[in-house]
Amino acid sequence: MKLRQLVAAGVMLSSASFANAATSESEFVVEDIRVEGLQRVALGAALTYLPIQVGDELNPFRITQAIRSLYSSTHFERVSILRDGNTLVVRVAERPTISNIIYEGNDDIKDEQLQESLDGNGVRIGEPLDKTVLTSIENGLKDFFYSIGKYNADVTAIVTPLPRNRVDLKLLFEEGDAAEIKQINIVGNKIFTDEELMKDLELQFDTPWWDFLSETRYQQQTLQGDMETLRNHYLDRGYLRFNVNSTQVSMTPEKDGIYIAMNVAEGEQYxxxxxxxxxxxxxxxxxxxxxxxxxxxxxxxxxxxxxxxxxxxxxxxxxxxxxxxxxxxxxxxxxxxxxxxxxxxxPGKRINVRRINFNGNSVTSDNVLRHNVVQMEGTWLSNGLLESSKNQMSRLTYMENVEFETIRIPGEDDVVDVNFNVKEQPSGSFNAGIGYGDRTKLSLQAGIQQNNFLGTGKQLGLNLSTVSYQRSAQITYNDPYFTIDGISLGGTLGYSEFDGSDFNVIQYNSKRWSVGANIGYPINEFNRINFGLTYANVELYNTGYYEQTEAFYNQFRNNDPESPIDYESYLASISWSRSTLNRGLFPTAGSSQRASFSITTPNSDVNYFKSVLDSKFYFPLSRNQRWSVLARLRLGYGNGYGDINGNEQILPFTENFTAGGADTLRGFENNSVGPRGIQRIPSVSLTGPNGESYPGDPSTDVLNVYQRSQGGNAMALGGVELIVPTPFVDVEMDNTVRTSLFLDVGNVWDTEFNYDKYKDLRINSADGDGLLDYSDWKLYRSSAGISVQWISPMGPMVFSFSRAIKEREGDDAKFFTFNIGQTF
CATH class of the missing domain: 3.10.20.310 (membrane protein fhac)
Known part of the structure; x- marks a missing residue:
């Protein structure tokens, strides 16, 4: 550094000597001006910084002014003014142009942060280099390292000359190790112990080896924050005169340790x-x-x-x-x-909104966002309406973050513009699932879902499935902004082929295709009501014999147990939804409820109804809402109504509720919880002359209980989750990564099952399962574990590690599940 200062001083002395040479003679009138040494700077640009023109009379004061003006242009490293007769000669050496900027050895400061700092000092590629600025940059960076406890850090700026008056600038960092806090002493406290005060401080010392999240490195800003925390601890308890009188920070001789002492005066309570x-x-x-x-x-x-x-x-x-x-x-x-x-x-003046602007939405159109804004332009500004607008936009699944600010209009004290600054997240997802079960084996599925098609807010999805048990295709469409009033319009078209023999359900094959439409009406910003109508055609074949399905099969068969079953239905539905969630994905506060009721019309081949209630409540535990509790409940019930051709209607078993898996009861195989298929084998007591069999006493019949799920017409599922900060993940990733500790509990049962009819029969099950009372809602299951969800570029990924706490005979418990394209 001293060498550079000596060189700079020499340059200035040289410039001064040239000035003296030019002024040693008597004053003269300039007849011509000649500039020497220009390479990059144009002659016209250089003359604009020279406050002398032909015809001017020069004197020592004006020459000094000219030199200062040329230096102030920041283009020149050296300036000399000479006299050649009556010609003024300006001899300059241009500052070199920065060709490249290189950072080496910086770990605690990112390249982007360094470039921002250099930009503030005018140091950037393509600009002339002012070497006098480098010293202040070096010292500023050293001060930063000292503030985070790296007292051995060093920063060196290396300038490498290149042809054509260009240079490479390299900032070489030697950060070293940060000094750890050896001890923190609070002096003068009598009311609260050191332990009570220290637990609220961010800086810690002498932490156990397993507490790797504690901050033991000294940081000046963190210390300032801890002093404010200490002050708030006392002021919030009435100690109005509390004060931190002084703070001492001392280093060990090796500069690898820090001792901190805070002297406090507690005062008395007020x-x-x-x-x-x-x-x-x-x-x-x-x-x-x-x-x-x-x-x-x-x-x-x-x-x-x-x-x-x-x-x-x-x-x-x-x-x-x-x-x-x-x-x-x-x-x-x-x-x-x-x-x-x-x-x-x-209160100040009442403020009127002139214009509402949106920033950061590179995909979503302004019109889509404006549909969710309840604060109108040209009306009085309302913080409540702005907060409601923010919340509505935050509930969109393709918005990661939404903030707003009011901008005062220059010259106007009662008019503002409102800027909504949004951060989008991927609105499309590639849905996929992978799993393995004792019966399902390897299963795969895939699909594409776009919740913000072409930035219009419209939802378009194509889902295909070719797993071992099912082949299906479905197209979904929904326009949430069909009208300016928020009426939505959508529809679905689907086809599927299902083979229950390869899945955890009773044996049957089905073909189903359907087409439906729905329309939704907003009640207010939180509530919405939807109506729908769906036509479906279902064909069942290769059906197995089970006690619970015979009543449904018998209403279609005419003494031919092998004949396929074909029926049509027109399903009308109504649903109500309410949401006060703070975000569409990974909410941490608010609640959501959805209740739906669907019923087939009387002209359908099957008459049944179903009702479902889903409810979720989020309770934040901390102000930053990184800790939160989720309580959820899902209830469902369905049954038949009336009779057709003298047959009392029941809920088709294809519409039964099932449980088990990532979105219902983690820790259990998909669809494995609930009633199982049973077969009653009549006993044989007599054999005729031609070998025919005659049934014996029904009380001696044999009952087979299979592991395959039958499902039930009633369902109750619930759970509690503790949402915690994800370890080793920055707080900025909270909207894309979530970790939670969960407890799941629930059951599926059949209200039409008659346990007394079968309880005394002998069980002969190849699966080794016993008979349970499938009409008993109290036969619940429960599990607990940890779940990690990630909004990846392919779509949501869910990893769950769980353990069954309460399971029943025949249940298939699973420790690990992994899904792509599904959140809950």
Whole structure:
């Protein structure tokens, strides 16, 4: 550094000597100007920085001005002014142009952060290099490393000359190891112990080996934050006179350790003697005074004071007063240790919205976002409406983050623009699933779902499945903005072939194709109602014999048990949905409910109804909502109604509820929970002369109980999840990666099953399963484990590690499940 300073001083002395040479003679009138040494800078540009023209009379003062002006242009490294007769000669050496910037050895500072710092100093590729700036950059970077405890760090700027007056600039970093905190001492505390105060601090020392998330490296900014945390700890408990008198940070001689000492004065507790509301609160004094948390006679609490100020500001913002000033003035009485709080309110001017803008939406059109904005242009600004608009946009599954800001218009004190800054996330997904079961073996499925087709907000999906048990294709479409009022219109077209012998259900084959349409109406920003109608044609064949299915088969067969069954249905449905979730994907606060009821029309070949209720509640446990609890419940019931051709209608077994798997009961094989298929084998007591058999006593019949699931017409599933920060993942990834600890519980049962009819029969099951009372809703299952969900470029991925807590005879428990394209 000293060598560079000597060189710079020499340059300046050289310039001064040229100036003296030019001024040693008498003053003269400039007849011509000649500039020498220009390479990159144009002659005309150089002359604009020279405050001398032909015909001017020169003197020492004007020559000094010219030199300063040329240096201020930042283009020149050296400047000399000479006289050749009556010609003024300006001799310059241009600053070299930066050809490349290289960073080497930087771990704690990213290249992008370094470039931002250099841009602020005018150091960028293609610009002239001011070598005098490099020293301040080096020192600034060293100060940064010192602030994070790296006292052995060094930064060196290396300039390598290149042809054509160009240079390469390399910043060489030697960061070294950060000094660890050896000890933190809090001096002067008598009311609270060191342990009570230290547990709230971010900086720690002498932590156990397993607590690898603790911050033991010294960081100046973190220390400042811990001092504020310490102050808030006392102020929130009434210690109004608390103060951190001094802070000492000392190093070990090796510069690898830090000792921190904070000297505090605790003072005494103060109680609130009175609360007075002054100023203009727009006639809402009575309401505000009722909801204020500040109460005379209670201990002073700084957090409640801050909350009160924010509450009043937000409340006034609902009426268009976006920039109120709320100030709490304390009147402290040290004699009786009380404080009177005066809340001074100035609402300011009422603000009108001129324009609403959207930034960051490279895919989604402005019109789609504007459909979700309830704050209108040309009306009074309302913080409540802005928050509602933000929440509605955040619930869109293709929005990762939404924020808003109000921008004042220059020259206007009552008009603002509102900018919504959004961050999109992939709206399309490649759905795939992979699994393995004792009966299903390897299963694969794939599909494409686009929830924001061409940025229009329309949903379009194509799902194909060619797993061992099913081949299916389905096209779905939904336009949530079919009308300007928010009426939606959609439809589905699907076809499937199913083979139950390769799945965890009773044996049957089916072919089904369907077509449907639905229309939705918004009730308000949280509630919506939908109507739908679906036509379906179903063919059943290769059906096995099971006790629970015979009643359904008999209404279609005419003494031919092998004949296929073909029926048509027209299913009308109505559903209600409500959502106050803070996000569409990975919400952490709010709730969602959906209730649906569907029924086949009387002209259908089968008459049945189904009802389902889904409910989820999110309870944030921390202010940043990285910790949250999810409680969920799913209920379902279905049955037949009326009779057809004298046959009492029941719920078709193809419409039964099933449970087990990633979206219902983790820890159990897909569709394995609930009633199982049973067969009753009549006993034989007599044989005729031609070998014919005659049934014997029904009480001696044999019952086969299979592991294959029959499903049931009733369902109750629930669970609780603790959502926690994902280890080793930055907080910025919370919207794409989620980790939770879960407890799942539930059951599927058959209200029409008659257990007394079979309980006394002898069981002869190849699977070794016993008979359970499948009409008993209390035969619940439960599991617990950990789940990790990731919104990957291919779509949502779910990894679950679980263990069955409560299982029944014949259940198929699974420890690990993995799915792509499914979230819950």
């Amino acid at each position: 109680t609130i003697s009175g609360v007075e509301l002054v100023g203009d609160v727009l006639g809402h004094e009575e309401y505000i005074e009722k909801v204020l948390p500040l109460t005379p006679g209670e201990l002073y609490n700084q957090a409640e004071v801050t909350y009160t100020e924010e509450f009043i500001s937000k409340y006034l913002g609902r009426f268009g007063y976006a920039y109120p000033t709320v100030t709490t003035v304390p009147e402290i009485n040290d004699e009786d240790k009380t404080v009177k709080l005066t809340l001074s309110v100035d």
